[in-house]
Amino acid sequence: MSLHANHRVTRRVRTARTSAHALALAMTAAFAALAAVPVHAGVTGSIALTSDYLFRGVSQTDQDPALQGGIEYAHDSGFYAGAWGSNVSWLSDTVVVGDDISNSLELDAYLGYRGKAGEIVSYDVGVLTYYYPGDYPSGFNSPNTTEIYLGGSVAPSEAVSLGLKYSYAVTDLFGYADSDGSSYLDANLNWTFQPGWTLNLHGGKQWIEHNEDFEYTDWKLGVTKSFDNGFSVAAAYSGTDAEKALYTNAHGHFLADDAFTLTLTKAF
Template sequence: MKIALLAALLSFAAQAASAATEFSLNAALTSDYRYRGISQTRLQPALQGGADLVHKPSGWYAGAWTSTIKWTSDAGGKGKVELDIYGGKRGELAPGIGYDAGILTYVYPSNKLGRVPGLANANTTEAYGQLSWGIALVKYSRALTNLFGYVDSKRSGYLDLAANPDLGNGLVLNLHAGRQRVAHNSAASYTDYKIGMTKDFAWASVALAAVGSTAAKAAYASPANGSFLGKRALLLTVSKTF
């Protein structure tokens, strides 16, 4: 009897834990992987995917995301993959006002940029905080390490302003403006923007966006072929969450 009761309690606890925890996978194909307005793939397509785990009652979450890239090898290092590992907590400060705070580490396996004169290791860790209300959000990320290979760039910051109004019928308008400040390197600091639309279909989500930046061509020209990585462009992305 006691064994049966214990088994029932363990079964109930497992079901409760499963109901409280949400796990999801995502995959995407994009015509150009732009991050903060700058192409990470030399204006070429990228394959991306990730996994997320959320404890719904508490709001704690963790996840990992990866993408193909070209910029570390183009800069004289190695590697063709970016791996992002993150965790944090989200919830509501008041009715209708949400928050999200956490830590994000960008890992570029075997990038070896630290061996290239004038560059630092590409691996970067940022702390971030976000407030949202309705369709709008404001987010600030602060580098706890050197930023993406820039020497002496600890405490760089990125301000992100965005709004995503739902237009109905599975259509969402995507508006974004951001400001990247690279510490001790004003020539590498810039503003970026995006105007786009996302449409949800039964089989996937399709996003079309116009992006651009005020980045200096001299600071963001590809070492591989001289292409300006912050140029205005039209991007197409197909994604699916499982």
């Protein structure tokens, strides 16, 4: 899951800033004070086929389909860990004459803790790493990214839930130079208006430290149909206000354009 960055940057190796560590410690202290409600333990997973892998409103596959899958283990205590993967092309699609970028896969790993604070309020805190194995030319800033996140949701009924999530990059963000400290705010509303049918609304804002021209907002309106056998089909229309010149790849495709997507998922 990554943003498209079609500018060249220099490699930098650094530890996370003190503020990032302070934020992580603050999260840990805050949620340690909450009494977690035990959740059902076990292993779950899914496999999906989507017409276009959109991450924060930006295509990761040059507007082509993607095959994706993930697995997660959740403990009764509320702790969980998981991994997720997808084919991507956004890095190799930045290639120009003389470059040598070879990457076609995104692998994510995450660890977190989730629970409840009352009857209708849930919370989630964790760390997520995005890894892009491949070959990159000398001087290319690593796209690998680690974010810590803090989320919460309110479910006033079984049919409606409202969620808010804040992600904070403790490394450079997806290859942007000097961008550690970047953040993303994600708001979602889900409404099950008929059994098996859910309306999905999303809005987000991406901030990128020292790369403000690349910042943008994104949105999505969709509907998901779930079946008893674990299959679901989701249709969505999404868009952004990203600068076209900055998010157009070497093939001339505007990756943050308005898009309609279809996704078939099987949960297990």
